[in-house]
Amino acid sequence: MITIQNNDGDRRVLLLDSPFALDESPDFPEYLFDVVFIANESAEEAKTILNSINPVTSTKCCYKPLFVSSSLKGKMGNYGEIIDGYADDWNDMEVMTQIENIIAYNTQLGLNAQEDPILSSNQFFIRLTRFLISRRKTILEPKLDVSASTGYVIPVFDLFYRLGHYELSEYFVFMQSMTEKGLFRTSKFVNKVYLCPKCLHSHMLYIHSCPKCGQSSIKIEEVIHHFRCANVSPEHTYNFGGQLRCPKCHKILRHIGVDFDRPATVHTCNTCGNTFIEPKIKTICTSCHHQTSDADELIPQDFNIYEITSEGKQSIISPNIGFTIYTEFYDNYVEYNRFVNRIRLLAEQKFSGNIKGDLLVGKIWILNENEETMPIRPEGIELACLYFPSNKVSAANNITYVSSIIRNYTGDTEEGIINFQVMLSETIRATLPILNPGEKICTTYMKLQGNQSTIDDFIKEMDYVSSSPDDTVAYNPAMVGQKPELPRAHNV
Ligand SMILES: [Zn+2]
């Protein structure tokens, strides 16, 4: 059952009691409801519903107040992090006050329910951080959790990690990058933890092993120093039929401290007989089973309590956060003026004969139903960066740009140009899920021709889209909510 009902405060409550593909459904558009109520008494079923209908990843419920049945209080585990309250009556005074507070604060922040599907882990992190800001939870504190990937986890992040929204490496890069940019600050160091170099999980077994043969069957024994002849060797070498007798001078040992002492302990390998002072510590990851022969190979990782700074709050809420994030995460993204300078330089190099081949600039843009270009979407830039990892990518004038040099000393660049076109076509197809009804995405490429005097014209032409693109794909409702297909291994 799913319905929309008004509460006494005139807020429209979306009420549902079973899993429902809300984001994909054409019924119940985002603007028809303000609050979500999940009326289901089973914690497991409520969790299943929350996997898609939640104020973080859902395109229709983003940042909206969300309540579940009062009987589930204390039973929701980390899901509690995304639940605003437990109630059965949406006209309860406390519930109504809470709803009004959240809506008022979101309005003050300028956070509107967002309709874009999440296409990448970075977008996910931004959405989650926005949600946390909307709930005034600006302290991100890792907690110990025996079942969690890295031992220390921020519960609300871990909830979505388990749902597959990001990789651990992406998480660490995000945290570090936000801190470097001053959007987060470390308010307290918690601990340094050593992680598996392969999967970044923390649950390692630490095993003492023989430095010579690497086996771990090792006995520990004391070393005996015989004063009379200065012999020093492990205790077992003094054992003759239950008596302590020196293996070197064959005298019987009598009183510790008088004729002998035990200055140290040593390890002896049961496999190869090697005797050593310090065993080597090898590790086995209980998650991916990766073994290291030395604990030094583990990755040290600091866990901190982070605080979202006031500058961070502003930037993260801002719709432009995407662009700053991409320049940070993708080495191949460059600001447009740098991109243009680079094209000019390459063009000069080509015409002076230093570059053999063709210089191409690919363009991607989105048109609405009135054939007007639409502002660039960060997700589109991100996909271009992913599809062209060894090319430079930029964006301006409502256009995403990709540059390419098709090098060929024999002068035949046809195949390279075709590959470039194919990759542009694949990129616009991958970008389909971010289109809105009535929109279409287009691509074309420019090839530098002529001589030195045509460089300025070429650069001027980059500002404009083409009226006859090489390839166009239109909005397709079946693609809404789909994850974009990521590039196959290709080189252009
Ligand atoms: Zn050994």
Ligand SMILES: [Zn+2]
């Ligand atoms: Zn001796």
Ligand SMILES: [Zn+2]
């Ligand atoms: Zn591992």
